[in-house]
Amino acid sequence: MADILPPNLLQERPRTPAGLLSNAEKDRLIERGFLGLYRWYTARSQETRNWNADRSFDWRHLRKDLPPEVVTVMQGFFAVEQYAPDFTSQLVHLVRRSHGRSHFQLRWGSEEEKHADAWENAVLFSEQRSPEWIAEYKERLRSQTWELPFPDAIHNLVYTVFQERATQLNYLNMMKIAQGKSEKPHLAGVSDPVLAKVAQTIAVDEAAHYNFFLEGVRMYLYYYPERTLDAIKNVIGQFSMPAASLVPDWQEFSETVYRAGIYGPRDFQRDVMQVAFRNLGIESRKALEEGIRKTREVPDFEGQNARTTAIFDTFDYGQIEGDVRRLHVKIQDYEQEIGFDKLDPTEFIENPEVPRQGGQAADD
Known part of the structure; x- marks a missing residue:
C-alpha cells in the first residue's frame, strides 16, 4: 500500500490503524491504572500493615541457641535487604516521570527498609553475631552498589x-522452620515464636508487593501483549535473586538455604515461575517461547502498529482482561469513597486489538 501512495499523502497517513489505541493512549491508560493502584495500595498498607521493626516483636525473647544454619539464613536475609536504598533509588529514577509508579517505589522502599531493620534485629538478638561484627559487615555490604538487572522499565517490572x-x-519457609514444621532432620524441633512472627510479617509485605507488581504486568500484558511476553521470556531466562553478586558469603548462604528446604531451583520452577505464570494466564515456559516464535512469523501491518493475532494464543487473554477490569473496579470503588470519581475518575478502556468471537468480550 505504501508503495503506491502519492508522496504528498505519505505524511497524512495515520500512524495507528483505524479503531486501535495509539501507543500514547495505551501509555496514558496504564499510567492512570498505576496511579489508582498506588492510592489504593497506600491506604491499605497504612491501615493493615503499619508495623515497626523495633516495637512489633518481643526481641528479648528471641532464642539465643538457634542452630547456626538458621542464623546464617537470617544473616543472608539481612544482607540482601541492606541494599534497599539502592533498590529504591534506582527504580525511582527509572520511573520518576510516572506519578503512580515512582511514588509507589518510595512506599515500597520504606517497607523494604523495615525488612532490613527487622532482620538486623534478628541477627543481633540471636547473640551469635556481635554488634561490632554486624557494623563491619554492613560496611562491607554498603561499600558496593546494586545496579538494575535490566535497562528498561518493563523488564524491571x-x-x-x-x-x-x-x-x-x-x-x-523460614516461618515454617521457626514454627517447628521443618521436614529436615537437622532442623527438626526448632521452634521460635518471635522468629516465626518476624518471617510471617515480612512475608505478608512481600505478598502485597508481588500483587502490586503483578497488577502492573497485567496492565502491560493487556495493552502490549507481545512486548510484555517477550520481557517475561527474557527475565526468566536470566533470573537471579538480587545482590547475589554483592553479598560476600553468598555461596554459603544459598547452600544453607537449599539444605534447609527454604529455596532452590525446584522451588523457583514450581512455586515461583509456575505461580506467576498461572496468575498471568500463561500455561508454561515452553508455551510462552513457542507462542513468541509463532508471533514473529506473522507479517505485520505494513510496518505500522502490527495487529498480530498469533500472540493471543500464547496466553489466556480473557483471564487478563478480567483481571484488569477487576483492578479498575477496585480503583473506582476507592475513588468513589474519596471523591475522585467526581473530579478525575479512572476509566477502563477496552483494547480493541484482541480478536473477538461472536462479538463477545474476552472475559464473557
Whole structure:
C-alpha cells in the first residue's frame, strides 16, 4: 500500500490503524491504572500493615541457641535487604516521570527498609553475631552498589514480580522452620515464636508487593501483549535473586538455604515461575517461547502498529482482561469513597486489538 501512495499523502497517513489505541493512549491508560493502584495500595498498607521493626516483636525473647544454619539464613536475609536504598533509588529514577509508579517505589522502599531493620534485629538478638561484627559487615555490604538487572522499565517490572514471589517464598519457609514444621532432620524441633512472627510479617509485605507488581504486568500484558511476553521470556531466562553478586558469603548462604528446604531451583520452577505464570494466564515456559516464535512469523501491518493475532494464543487473554477490569473496579470503588470519581475518575478502556468471537468480550 505504501508503495503506491502519492508522496504528498505519505505524511497524512495515520500512524495507528483505524479503531486501535495509539501507543500514547495505551501509555496514558496504564499510567492512570498505576496511579489508582498506588492510592489504593497506600491506604491499605497504612491501615493493615503499619508495623515497626523495633516495637512489633518481643526481641528479648528471641532464642539465643538457634542452630547456626538458621542464623546464617537470617544473616543472608539481612544482607540482601541492606541494599534497599539502592533498590529504591534506582527504580525511582527509572520511573520518576510516572506519578503512580515512582511514588509507589518510595512506599515500597520504606517497607523494604523495615525488612532490613527487622532482620538486623534478628541477627543481633540471636547473640551469635556481635554488634561490632554486624557494623563491619554492613560496611562491607554498603561499600558496593546494586545496579538494575535490566535497562528498561518493563523488564524491571516483570523482574520484580518473580523476585517478590521468590522472596515471599523464602520468608514463608523460614516461618515454617521457626514454627517447628521443618521436614529436615537437622532442623527438626526448632521452634521460635518471635522468629516465626518476624518471617510471617515480612512475608505478608512481600505478598502485597508481588500483587502490586503483578497488577502492573497485567496492565502491560493487556495493552502490549507481545512486548510484555517477550520481557517475561527474557527475565526468566536470566533470573537471579538480587545482590547475589554483592553479598560476600553468598555461596554459603544459598547452600544453607537449599539444605534447609527454604529455596532452590525446584522451588523457583514450581512455586515461583509456575505461580506467576498461572496468575498471568500463561500455561508454561515452553508455551510462552513457542507462542513468541509463532508471533514473529506473522507479517505485520505494513510496518505500522502490527495487529498480530498469533500472540493471543500464547496466553489466556480473557483471564487478563478480567483481571484488569477487576483492578479498575477496585480503583473506582476507592475513588468513589474519596471523591475522585467526581473530579478525575479512572476509566477502563477496552483494547480493541484482541480478536473477538461472536462479538463477545474476552472475559464473557
